Amino acid sequence: MSEIARLFASDLVVANLGSKIFTDALELQGRRAIQVDWAVPCAGDEELISILKTIRTGEVGVGGKKVALQDLVDRANAEALEQINLSHPFIVGIGKAVDEIPGMEKGLILHAGPPVEWERMCGPMKGAVIGALIYEELAKDESAARKMAASGDIKFEPCHHHAAVGPMAGIISPSMPVWVIENRHSRNRAFCTLNEGLGKVLRYGAFSAEVIERLKWMEEVLAPVLKDALEIHGEIDLRTIIAQALQMGDEGHNRNKAGTSLLIREFAPSIAEGPADAKAKSDVLKFMHLNDHFFLNLTMPAGKSSLDSASGIENSSVIVAMARNGTDFGIRLSSLPNKWFTAPAPEVEGLYFPGYGAEDANPDIGDSTICETYGIGGFAMAAAPAIVEFVGGTPQDAINFTLSMYDITVGESKNFRIPSLGFRGTPTGIDVTEVVEKGILPAVNTGIAHKDPGIGQVGAGLVEPPLACFEDAFKAFHKSLTRRRKKR
Amino acid sequence: MSEIARLFASDLVVANLGSKIFTDALELQGRRAIQVDWAVPCAGDEELISILKTIRTGEVGVGGKKVALQDLVDRANAEALEQINLSHPFIVGIGKAVDEIPGMEKGLILHAGPPVEWERMCGPMKGAVIGALIYEELAKDESAARKMAASGDIKFEPCHHHAAVGPMAGIISPSMPVWVIENRHSRNRAFCTLNEGLGKVLRYGAFSAEVIERLKWMEEVLAPVLKDALEIHGEIDLRTIIAQALQMGDEGHNRNKAGTSLLIREFAPSIAEGPADAKAKSDVLKFMHLNDHFFLNLTMPAGKSSLDSASGIENSSVIVAMARNGTDFGIRLSSLPNKWFTAPAPEVEGLYFPGYGAEDANPDIGDSTICETYGIGGFAMAAAPAIVEFVGGTPQDAINFTLSMYDITVGESKNFRIPSLGFRGTPTGIDVTEVVEKGILPAVNTGIAHKDPGIGQVGAGLVEPPLACFEDAFKAFHKSLTRRRKKR
Numbered sequence: 001m002s003e004i005a006r007l008f009a010s011d012l013v014v015a016n017l018g019s020k021i022f023t024d025a026l027e028l029q030g031r032r033a034i035q036v037d038w039a040v041p042c043a044g045d046e047e048l049i050s051i052l053k054t055i056r057t058g059e060v061g062v063g064g065k066k067v068a069l070q071d072l073v074d075r076a077n078a079e080a081l082e083q084i085n086l087s088h089p090f091i092v093g094i095g096k097a098v099d100e101i102p103g104m105e106k107g108l109i110l111h112a113g114p115p116v117e118w119e120r121m122c123g124p125m126k127g128a129v130i131g132a133l134i135y136e137e138l139a140k141d142e143s144a145a146r147k148m149a150a151s152g153d154i155k156f157e158p159c160h161h162h163a164a165v166g167p168m169a170g171i172i173s174p175s176m177p178v179w180v181i182e183n184r185h186s187r188n189r190a191f192c193t194l195n196e197g198l199g200k201v202l203r204y205g206a207f208s209a210e211v212i213e214r215l216k217w218m219e220e221v222l223a224p225v226l227k228d229a230l231e232i233h234g235e236i237d238l239r240t241i242i243a244q245a246l247q248m249g250d251e252g253h254n255r256n257k258a259g260t261s262l263l264i265r266e267f268a269p270s271i272a273e274g275p276a277d278a279k280a281k282s283d284v285l286k287f288m289h290l291n292d293h294f295f296l297n298l299t300m301p302a303g304k305s306s307l308d309s310a311s312g313i314e315n316s317s318v319i320v321a322m323a324r325n326g327t328d329f330g331i332r333l334s335s336l337p338n339k340w341f342t343a344p345a346p347e348v349e350g351l352y353f354p355g356y357g358a359e360d361a362n363p364d365i366g367d368s369t370i371c372e373t374y375g376i377g378g379f380a381m382a383a384a385p386a387i388v389e390f391v392g393g394t395p396q397d398a399i400n401f402t403l404s405m406y407d408i409t410v411g412e413s414k415n416f417r418i419p420s421l422g423f424r425g426t427p428t429g430i431d432v433t434e435v436v437e438k439g440i441l442p443a444v445n446t447g448i449a450h451k452d453p454g455i456g457q458v459g460a461g462l463v464e465p466p467l468a469c470f471e472d473a474f475k476a477f478h479k480s481l482t483r484r485r486k487k488r
Numbered sequence: 489m490s491e492i493a494r495l496f497a498s499d500l501v502v503a504n505l506g507s508k509i510f511t512d513a514l515e516l517q518g519r520r521a522i523q524v525d526w527a528v529p530c531a532g533d534e535e536l537i538s539i540l541k542t543i544r545t546g547e548v549g550v551g552g553k554k555v556a557l558q559d560l561v562d563r564a565n566a567e568a569l570e571q572i573n574l575s576h577p578f579i580v581g582i583g584k585a586v587d588e589i590p591g592m593e594k595g596l597i598l599h600a601g602p603p604v605e606w607e608r609m610c611g612p613m614k615g616a617v618i619g620a621l622i623y624e625e626l627a628k629d630e631s632a633a634r635k636m637a638a639s640g641d642i643k644f645e646p647c648h649h650h651a652a653v654g655p656m657a658g659i660i661s662p663s664m665p666v667w668v669i670e671n672r673h674s675r676n677r678a679f680c681t682l683n684e685g686l687g688k689v690l691r692y693g694a695f696s697a698e699v700i701e702r703l704k705w706m707e708e709v710l711a712p713v714l715k716d717a718l719e720i721h722g723e724i725d726l727r728t729i730i731a732q733a734l735q736m737g738d739e740g741h742n743r744n745k746a747g748t749s750l751l752i753r754e755f756a757p758s759i760a761e762g763p764a765d766a767k768a769k770s771d772v773l774k775f776m777h778l779n780d781h782f783f784l785n786l787t788m789p790a791g792k793s794s795l796d797s798a799s800g801i802e803n804s805s806v807i808v809a810m811a812r813n814g815t816d817f818g819i820r821l822s823s824l825p826n827k828w829f830t831a832p833a834p835e836v837e838g839l840y841f842p843g844y845g846a847e848d849a850n851p852d853i854g855d856s857t858i859c860e861t862y863g864i865g866g867f868a869m870a871a872a873p874a875i876v877e878f879v880g881g882t883p884q885d886a887i888n889f890t891l892s893m894y895d896i897t898v899g900e901s902k903n904f905r906i907p908s909l910g911f912r913g914t915p916t917g918i919d920v921t922e923v924v925e926k927g928i929l930p931a932v933n934t935g936i937a938h939k940d941p942g943i944g945q946v947g948a949g950l951v952e953p954p955l956a957c958f959e960d961a962f963k964a965f966h967k968s969l970t971r972r973r974k975k976r
């Protein structure tokens with residue numbers, strides 16, 4: 001019997017591409033049919049499809065030989081993934097922002113997300129700037145702070161432009177203590193403030209007296225006690241703690257209970273040994289214990305220091321930053337490291353605290369999407385089934401979020417593994433080409449800030465980044481890829 | 489069309505009971521066949537089947553009315569489960585065994601498992617007894633200790649007879665510090681030593697100088713520092729910590745990394761605040777930090793205090809203790825609380841430390857099977873996929889262990905939930921009738937001790953308790969059930 005005759009002699013099964021109603025109709029008639037998970041590339045956009053075709057099938061001359069563009073890109077992306085996987089962030093210090101962060105100076109305030117001026121800042125970011133100016137004793141009260149912020153005397157720049165990251169409003173002012181993280185692989189550093197805890201806190205836009213007092217206590221007690229402890233203990237291996245935390249139900253963005261616990265047990269003996277008085281040590285240990293998000297401000301700079309080592313790789317379409325200032329959502333690509341691609345910040349679908357609803361919510365805000373860019377957070381939700389109590393959904397949803405991210409990443413983490421997926425590495429290295437081709441957006445879970453200054457957190461949930469900035473980045477990537485090639 | 493005609497007019501599917509080769513044969517021919525998961529009750533033992541029939545279908549007169557025996561048993565078992573679920577163990581103190589444990593006295597040594605005299609004790613238990621006599625300064629060295637232990641001057645009784653539990657050899661001597669756990673629901677207490685850590689330790693039968701020195705340090709530094717801290721902190725809610733730990737990858741028997749972390753962060757602020765010097769506090773925090781099993785000695789008495797409140801319920805076939813002395817494996821039933829049903833302790837299937845193998849292993853030993861009796865440990869393995877690195881197998885095996893335990897338990901925990909099973913309560917309240925009827929043995933994971941005194945742990949793995957003691961308990965349960973009924 002010929003191959004083809006044999007095929008038709010066997011039972012036939014229908015495989016359907018496109019609209020699922022054909023599959024459904026067959027199944028209603030008792031026939032087996034397989035619905036193929038396929039969608040039109042780039043949602044059918046002709047310009048994008050044409051770019052995609054160039055990248056996937058085009059060739060360029062390199063050293064007299066024809067080379068497939070896709071091969072160049074694949075090699076660059078493999079290098080980016082390798083850099084992320086080799087990265088090994090350690091806590092190496094705690095210090096004042098102005099002493100530690102390159103380019104930090106008096107009158108400069110760093111903020112989350114892509115660049116934004118005072119006028120375009122959202123409510124919670126304005127609130128946090130007001131709080132920072134009061135904390136720095138540059139303004140006496142809200143109205144003086146508003147005036148000063150609008151005067152042009154204060155410079156605003158993104159944390160990301162200074163090797164730093166900040167959760168939510170992400171405000172860093174010169175006197176604030178910061179974690180100093182060093183990536184032992186590539187020797188670059190990253191910085192982040194210490195987490196303030198829950199409730200009324202600066203990062204959610206609150207600036208009342210209790211917020212400022214807490215910031216002062218963090219500067220005067222928390223940071224010195226931790227600094228002493230760190231000197232006794234020696235550098236702390238963050239990658240190992242994050243890896244362990246992912247075996248313990250954390251995903252590193254909105255669930256950091258295990259990471260915080262592991263950090264406390266690592267730090268506690270050295271805190272107890274340090275020179276501070278017993279009350280200060282006890283207060284520091286209590287402050288960390290009462291805040292399960294304390295570790296978030298370490299997963300973030302761990303991610304930042306790792307992604308910075310994957311930044312600036314020619315021909316790589318890997319995303320090295322996703323960040324929001326509450327007004328815009330922005331991304332940066334490895335091969336175009338100094339350029340932001342932005343679109344309006346989206347709304348967060350979430351669970352709200354009692355008394356609050358979607359009408360109170362600020363659009364998506366914060367640098368904490370560095371977690372997802374790093375392959376944890378929303379990308380590691382399968383490791384954290386209990387996260388659904390915080391952001392909504394079921395444990396199966398959490399697993400599905402992670403599984404779908406493998407479709408848009410270059411590869412898998414060699415460090416961060418998910419027990420429930422048989423210890424598979426987390427999806428790592430977001431490829432902007434895959435995002436645009438498949439229309440699958442990075443899965444992000446996040447807190448929700450009130451839209452007005454001075455209030456704080458009102459909920460938490462899931463957010464879909466805006467496709468537009470990925471499309472723009474994709475177009476720019478294509479241009480740079482072909483332009484560079486022509487120059488040679 | 490008649491019902492029967494309609495049935496035969498539809499496509500038929502074969503359901504096969506018994507040998508799976510019939511299902512396989514049909515599938516080879518391309519037919520659908522369902523293999524029903526069914527086995528002959530009581531493995532076909534006629535005596536047991538006849539007892540089972542009496543329990544399942546028999547009636548007795550109660551207050552002039554006929555009542556089904558099974559209804560009486562079901563009600564009693566529901567009450568036992570309710571007691572376990574209502575139980576709420578707290579850490580309420582730390583003290584000397586002789587001061588805290590009822591009936592503890594000079595010259596008395598408590599051990600794990602059912603009763604056993606010196607002559608029948610296994611190697612590691614003898615080693616631990618030798619160590620305890622040296623620690624108590626009742627003997628100078630091994631040979632003096634052996635003589636004393638054999639002399640009859642030392643009394644040996646099970647921990648379980650004194651509201652206590654002990655891991656592995658489970659030796660408790662009068663001077664040892666113990667955790668005092670109170671079940672706030674039923675006001676009964678339970679006791680356990682403080683965990684010594686890994687390596688050469690008394691509970692695995694080691695008794696060298698370093699072992700004795702560590703025990704002294706635990707008595708002189710660890711216990712006082714923790715006692716002070718507990719007084720500052722106030723009682724610690726163990727049930728809540730265990731529940732959280734099960735959301736963080738622990739199962740509470742062989743994986744206690746999360747429980748230990750949560751305990752440290754809860755304790756640390758009060759330790760730092762206490763009156764001891766900085767070095768002692770730091771050493772205590774380091775000791776706990778370096779031992780992920782530190783929390784095991786708290787899950788065990790939490791279980792003991794909860795199961796004791798479910799003990800002594802007439803007509804209940806729920807198992808309230810499973811324990812091994814390294815020679816025998818024994819169980820106790822709620823309705824026959826003072827009787828042990830024993831069989832030879834089985835071997836453990838496990839992973840061995842380098843240089844050791846099955847030929848070095850002592851049979852199964854320790855009271856830590858109180859964990860499984862409580863609905864955690866092996867019963868909660870689905871919560872702890874990473875446990876397979878320690879005891880062998882795959883994450884799916886861990887899930888299957890838990891799923892199969894629902895077949896032999898009265899119900900589910902209302903406190904301990906498993907994220908990966910959609911937050912289902914752990915299987916709780918082992919019913920000896922179900923065990924014997926289905927031939928499904930409780931899933932236990934455990935450490936492996938060297939068979940000789942003085943060596944220590946050589947591995948960890950999974951163990952199947954011996955069916956014989958469950959069968960004996962089942963027969964005795966049946967007798968007590970029918971005898972009591974006749975008296976009325």
